[in-house]
Amino acid sequence: MATENLIPIADLFEAHLTVSELDRAVAFYRDLLALPLARIFPERKVAFFWIGTPGKAMLGLWEAGTMPMSVSLHVAFQVALSDLHVAPARLQKAGVQPRDLAGLPTDEPVVLAWMPAAAVYFRDPDNNLLEFITMLPDPPRPDLGVLPWSAWLRRTPPSA
Numbered sequence: 001m002a003t004e005n006l007i008p009i010a011d012l013f014e015a016h017l018t019v020s021e022l023d024r025a026v027a028f029y030r031d032l033l034a035l036p037l038a039r040i041f042p043e044r045k046v047a048f049f050w051i052g053t054p055g056k057a058m059l060g061l062w063e064a065g066t067m068p069m070s071v072s073l074h075v076a077f078q079v080a081l082s083d084l085h086v087a088p089a090r091l092q093k094a095g096v097q098p099r100d101l102a103g104l105p106t107d108e109p110v111v112l113a114w115m116p117a118a119a120v121y122f123r124d125p126d127n128n129l130l131e132f133i134t135m136l137p138d139p140p141r142p143d144l145g146v147l148p149w150s151a152w153l154r155r156t157p158p159s160a
Contacts, residue, residue, distance in 0.1 A: 006090050007083045013133050014076035016060040022047060025061050035059065039114055039142075055115075055135045074129035076119070081134045084109050085149075087120045096122050101146050111136070111152040113144035118152075 019025035022040075026047050029035045035049035038058060045063035050056070062073075079087070088098040088107045099121045100106040109118040119133040143158060 007079050007087050009077040011078040013078040014058045016073045018064050019061050022063040076131035076133045079132045084134050087132050091122050098122050109149045111147050114140055114142040
């Protein structure tokens with residue numbers, strides 16, 4: 001394996017936990033630990049909390065048995081946007097397949113529009129899911145869901 005730095009990692013951005021009952025876990029983290037709730041996706045039984053300054057670090061809580069097969073408990077590393085853009089090519093050059101949120105091979109980042117953040121997913125040699133992520137300066141667009149970076153660049157303003 002090459003010793004060259006693949007992508008400079010700035011910080012740990014995100015961690016995920018499995019919980020037995022989402023509502024109870026949300027109450028614990030929101031009310032007892034006073035973490036700011038970023039968003040709940042009730043249909044997916046997942047909640048996200050900001051840790052510290054919103055947009056700097058996040059905790060994801062998934063109700064047991066609800067995490068999609070393409071997404072497993074994982075660690076997300078914060079990287080610069082310029083590095084995120086070259087990550088797919090650098091990963092491929094190192095023999096690592098970059099993937100989108102659905103687990104499909106990709107050659108560009110995906111955008112999680114509710115935040116918004118851009119990300120590239122990949123697996124380590126033990127099949128652990130890893131993520132490079134960067135927050136985007138744009139306003140959140142939860143109506144857009146998850147989309148490729150190229151589609152994010154072509155997005156239209158939300159209807160009034």
